[in-house]
């Protein structure tokens with residue numbers, strides 16, 4: 001059968017030296033196809049209004065996002081229990097190495113409704129790597145998170161907040177998530193100071209930096225949440241600050257400065 005098929009195919013090919021003959025007659029049909037409408041171009045359908053990811057419209061009300069870096073750590077179980085009790089969704093920026101060591105913690109972060117992003121494989125300063133190496137490190141971290149929790153993440157928190165435009169441009173598809181409120185929890189380990197920064201410093205749209213490697217932060221969490229709520233803030237994930245998906249290729253320090261805290 002194969003030989004016959006090849007033979008038939010070969011028979012259809014022009015033999016060497018054959019000159020193609022022009023078609024004897026060419027007709028051009030100038031009648032427009034009936035399905036082409038004349039006049040105004042068709043109006044595209046209106047886009048569906050997007051649902052705020054966390055059910056809160058942060059373009060109208062004052063929101064803040066709690067973020068936890070450097071984990072997952074041995075404190076994550078207690079932290080996740082506490083966030084559940086408080087009914088708060090947060091965002092975790094996990095290192096790849098800690099994700100590989102504690103995959104079940106990252107899985108629980110996701111299953112509990114928190115958002116996750118990468119924080120480099122092993123907390124290297126991106127600016128001390130080539131842009132290509134920094135992005136490969138970010139990709140490796142995202143793969144570890146995917147392997148642990150089954151989610152794809154494009155969010156990257158550069159360690160030390162250290163990044164530049166060259167690195168951001170090289171890391172195609174990634175969004176760098178920085179912060180505008182630093183609780184300095186890693187520095188003071190003082191629950192009162194951590195709480196004061198976390199409650200008093202935010203403005204609408206603030207992204208608050210904390211660490212799930214600091215035990216005092218977890219101790220301070222109920223006071224932080226009640227203090228922020230008393231000021232009139234809604235607590236959402238980083239994605240929840242925005243009604244539309246965050247476009248890649250940008251670095252964000254805060255979300256919409258919308259609404260007003262009541263104090």
Ligand code: NI
Pocket residue numbers: 069070119123159160
């Ligand atoms: Ni860090």
